[in-house]
Amino acid sequence: MIFGAERFVFRPKSESRQEPIRVAESLTASPPSGARKPMLVTLMVASALSPLAINIFIPSMASIAGDLGTDGATAGLGLSLYLVAVTLVQLIAGPLSDRYGRRPIILGGLALFILGTVFCLFAETIGLFLVGRVIQAASATGIALSRAVVRDVYSRERSAAMIGYVTMGLAVAPMIGPAIGGIMDSAFGWESVFWLLLMLGLVTIGLVAIDLKETHPALGSPMSQQIGNYGKLLRERVFWIYLGIGSFVTAAFFGFLGGATFVSVELLHLTPAQYGLWFILCPLGYAIGNFITGQVSERAGIKRMMVIGAAVSTLSTALLGLVVLLDWLAPITLFGPMILLGLGNGLALPSATAGGVSVRLDAAGAAAGLLGAGQIGLGAVASSLAAHIATGPFATLGLSAIMLGSTLIALVLALAAPRLRQN
Template sequence: MDEGKSAASVRQQRAAVSLLMAMVLLGVFPLDVLLPSFPALAEHFGNTPTDIALSISLFAMGIAFAQLLIGPLSDVIGRKGLLLAGMMISMLGALGCVLTADYTLFLIFRVMQALGCGCFVLSQALVQDLFEGEQRDRLRILMVTATGIFISLSPLAGTFLQATLGWRGSFWVFIALAGVVLIKAWLFLDGSRPIHNGPHPGFVQSYRRVLGDVEFVSYWLISAFAFACHFSFIVISPLIFMDRLQLAPYDFSLILLIYGAAYIVGGIVATVLTRRISPGKQITVGLSLILLSGLAMLYLSSNFALAPATVLIPMLICTAGTTIARPAATSGAMRLFPEIAGTSASAGSTIIFICGGLISALISLSPANLQSTLGYSFVLLSSVALALNSWIRRRATIPGAEAMTQPGSE
């Protein structure tokens, strides 16, 4: 009997992991895979590539708005219904993008697709709901690693889809993947509502509760600063490799493949560290690597001419550090309010979204040496994040300090 329950539990966990990985993969298609199709989209709609870039901004705004509502709502009515609804809305939006010949309607359908994709914020809440302890930490490491690998592969995938299926190819693949997630969620997730002790707080009260907790915000800022280092590189990498170094798009895609290898190495190291040291020390190790990468980038930019290696080597170190620090920081934040995991995930995702967008925009607007600007940014962001982590760890030594009674904390 116990063996049967154990086998069922293993199958359930595998189903949960496959669902989450499908959601991670689906998350790169609306943005990253579409980038190589910008010229074709501009030609199809009779606009400039700059006009087509507006669809990216609107898409990001749509996701940001949707996730603010979806997280708290999922704490009240459950995750399954919202995930199913989100997938259906995003599929309809993507289908509209494929079928329309009017650019204004294309933008409307892109916003519709984005509103549906806001349900991806539920992935962190599902991890909190379905897994415990070390399994939860390992899965978050796997998700961060998979995200980096998929992003690294996305330029090649987008180029292939553009060459074979045209600009509509990424939308058709998105619809297919969304259908897979829809079926998996329908078959695997139950429709039960989260269990609450007492009345559930309202929308505003839930956000006030999590955002009023300094430790919660500090953990998410650590994760956000680590993410911003990675995201800034992704945003300005075309400017460095294709504009400054005049690399062909195919060569640029190959460089990002090498970049993806750092996620694999970082994920392996992070998995080993979860079994050997506390989450606070994991964060310190990851942030120290990001600091080291910033110093290395500054040294290389000062002493060597700009070349793929002088940018890529520090970024590989930075990416490994990001993969180690982010899952530990995310787990630290998510364990503080498990009863409103949806709100916690939405609040954290919004913090990451704002920090990543603002910091990458400031770096990309720098008229000076982009390599040096990246290096200084890494040093500054990692130093602030290390200070926040040090504060959290010192707080853990205070008798009776709340939130430091969790298993595995220091």
Template sequence: MNKHSCAVSRRQRRGAVRLLLAMILLGVFPLDVLLPSFPALAAHFGRSPSDIALSISLFAVGIAFAQLLIGPLSDVIGRKGLLLAGMSVSLLGALGCVLSNDYTLFLVFRVMQAMGCGCFVLSQALVQDLFEGQERDRLRILMVTATGIFISLSPLAGTFLQATLGWRGSFWVFIALAAVVLIKTWRLLDNSRPVQNGPHLGFIQSYRRVLSNFPFVGYWLISAFAFACHFSFIVTSPLIFMEQLQMAPYDFALILLIYGAAYVFGGLLASVLNRIINAQQQIFTGLSLILLSGLVMLYLATNHELSAAAVLVPMLICTVGTTIARPPATSRAMSVFAENAGASASAGSTIIFICGGLVSALISLGPANLQATLGYGFVVLSGVSLLLNSVIGRRVSNLRSNPVMPGGDH
């Protein structure tokens, strides 16, 4: 009986891993894969590319708003129903985009798709619910690695879909994937609610509780700053490689494939480090590599002409550091309020979203020398994160020496 239960549990865990990876892939499709189709969308709707870019902004706003509601609500009513509802809404929104011939209607359906995609914030809550200990940490390493690989492959996939299926191609693929994931979610997850060790809290109370905790916010900021380094490069990479270095779109896609390989190496190294050093040391190692990448970037920008290698080499170092630092920081943040995993995931995702957007916008709007601006950004972000990691470490050590009630303002 016990052996059978363990076997079922192993099958469920394997299914959960596949489900989580599919959710990460679905999160990439509505944004990154669509970018090569901007000119085609502008031609179809008779609008300028800047008007089409508005759909990306509205999509981001829709996700941000939806996830703020979905996370705390999932702590009360459970994850499965919200995931099924969210994926159904996103599927219908994508279908509406495919059938739209009016730009305003297209924007409405894009917001609808975004509101549904807000359910993907529950991926971190599901990790907290279904896995424990080092298995949970290893899975978060895999998720960060997969995110980087999917994003790196996106321009090439988007170019292929645009060439074969037109601008609707990414939406059709999203619809097919969402339908498969919806069925998998319905079959894999049960209807049980998350374990609640404390009182049920409303939205405002939940966020007030988690955001008043310094280690929680600090760990999420570390994860957010590491992500911002990666996201800033993704946002500015077309400007550097395609505008300044005059690379063809296909060559640019190949550059990002090499960038994606760094996520694979970083994930393997992070898995090894997860077994031999503690989370605080893993975070320090990853952030130190990001700091090193910033210094290398600044040296190359000052002493050498702009080239693909002068940008890519420090970015490979940065990517390995990001892959090492983010998973333990996320795990430590999520463990602070394990009984409110939904609200914790939503708060953390919002912090990451805000930091990534603001930092990437500042860098992309900065001086003409984007290479040097990236380098300065990496040095500042990694330096602040190293300081946060040190302060949190001392704070946690003091709390262990003088324990207080969990969830308080400390």
């Protein structure tokens, strides 16, 4: 199968039909000789390891602070530094994979994850532990490049469906991670959590080494050219649309993640265990949305999927705003709309990602890195802002405003996205 790297322009309004015209680029890409499509489970596992390492660690922060002789805020840097490193890793991994291939960069990231986990396990000071957490973030190569691998071997519309399946791992990890981490920490101590991560890292690197063959068709370009791909992508208006849609629907979820803990504990008086159970509704909705995307996106088209996903996400945040205005706050009214937010994310994100990595097929890795960095970066900003607002006098109103604003921006961008022909 041969894919042409293409971009899209539109005829002026004076012409009879405003139909997109495909303009051929210089690159014609096809999977390397002998390459085959990897098993979906391989890409799912590779993309789920990094988010699992984020969430499974959270219940252990107090235990780590006590054992390493520090305070909770310093131990919490293990989360914030990890998120910053994940953002940077995705920016670096994209061009590296376009230069050297997807397979070696993913394997290198997994090897660093294993090294970082060992650092965490044997750290005797909080400084060494935090170094280990930063090194662990190299596993984020699996998040970004699993999407690039999908686009290497599938057409744009089909890749939206396959990315929907692949990113189901991103939903399962935050769904089960905190529960597993809390149970293991209580029963065996926080080190057991990192022993589990070490084992999972070894399994993942073995699976990738065996199953994932190189899929990138055009290796060998100078690194300066690969970095220059960022400039090419950022000059494409349509790439900004896909980047914005993915980043703003993600920001709504991260905003909830940052502010809902305070609202749940301080205003609704939920225990951490109760919060964890109610929170399952959001990633459950995301998993359902990913599955639906896998089933119907090829027929519906990525624009329609993005519009529907952003609209469902906006509906969920509008319902939350209504709950706040009517003073109907309760666990079911706080978390219930979040199943719709997760569903909308599951419909919009894979489609926006598939569109983004298709803008220039000679820069699919760079595009995947930018898309992932934008989602995590804006998500981290929304999470921090929501956490700050949630401790003030207008906690629920501010939280719902951040979330509604994010989803409305995503919806406007989805409506503005061009309707592209299948490729």
